[in-house]
Amino acid sequence: DAGVTQSPTHLIKTRGQQVTLRCSPKSGHDTVSWYQQALGQGPQFIFQYYEEEERQRGNFPDRFSGHQFPNYSSELNVNALLLGDSALYLCASSLVGGGTYEQYFGPGTRLTVT
Amino acid sequence: GQNIDQPTEMTATEGAIVQINCTYQTSGFNGLFWYQQHAGEAPTFLSYNVLDGLEEKGRFSSFLSRSKGYSYLLLKELQMKDSASYLCAVRDSNYQLIWGAGTKLIIKP
Numbered sequence: 001d002a003g004v005t006q007s008p009t010h011l012i013k014t015r016g017q018q019v020t021l022r023c024s025p026k027s028g029h030d031t032v033s034w035y036q037q038a039l040g041q042g043p044q045f046i047f048q049y050y051e052e053e054e055r056q057r058g059n060f061p062d063r064f065s066g067h068q069f070p071n072y073s074s075e076l077n078v079n080a081l082l083l084g085d086s087a088l089y090l091c092a093s094s095l096v097g098g099g100t101y102e103q104y105f106g107p108g109t110r111l112t113v114t
Numbered sequence: 115g116q117n118i119d120q121p122t123e124m125t126a127t128e129g130a131i132v133q134i135n136c137t138y139q140t141s142g143f144n145g146l147f148w149y150q151q152h153a154g155e156a157p158t159f160l161s162y163n164v165l166d167g168l169e170e171k172g173r174f175s176s177f178l179s180r181s182k183g184y185s186y187l188l189l190k191e192l193q194m195k196d197s198a199s200y201l202c203a204v205r206d207s208n209y210q211l212i213w214g215a216g217t218k219l220i221i222k223p
Contacts, residue, residue: 090156
């Protein structure tokens with residue numbers, strides 16, 4: 001049973017560039033949430049996708065956008081990168097109606113903006 | 115505003131017991147989660163509390179008091195591999211997870 005996978009593992013970009021991060025949820029899960037985690041901090045909620053639509057959004061600017069595909073996989077896009085966007089980006093999947101809504105996390109993508 | 119407070123760092127001895135506290139103020143409450151995160155890795159689920167009381171799972175237990183906005187994670191028979199950050203997260207009225215900054219637990223031999 002495949003868990004949550006993310007790609008790439010690491011990424012280095014320059015200020016002003018755009019980046020796309022990818023996530024495949026755990027088998028059987030239909031909901032994907034994205035988080036940004038700065039060093040030494042807890043994850044910050046970016047947004048959540050369910051049924052190919054953004055259902056909830058945290059306090060992040062419009063430079064952060066996403067997409068969910070029919071196979072439940074998801075992408076996170078960040079435009080006009082800033083130095084402050086350097087962080088670990090975590091994808092978590094869950095099952096709507098799955099009781100506790102426990103989220104399973106992928107290994108993350110470490111983004112460095114120079 | 116919404117706020118989750120946990121101690122920044124704690125130190126304990128191998129074989130001992132440690133309690134990590136979490137207090138929260140959120141807009142609504144739909145459950146509290148504890149996650150373990152080793153350095154450079156993703157968080158892994160430890161426990162879930164939605165009703166008051168103690169939930170026990172092996173060496174780990176988690177307690178919740180909704181009236182006090184308080185939870186703790188109890189780790190028994192500490193092992194060196196328990197050295198990690200422990201994250202408290204509350205699901206608010208919108209079913210969003212609000213996370214604390216985490217408690218770094220250092221285990222000494």
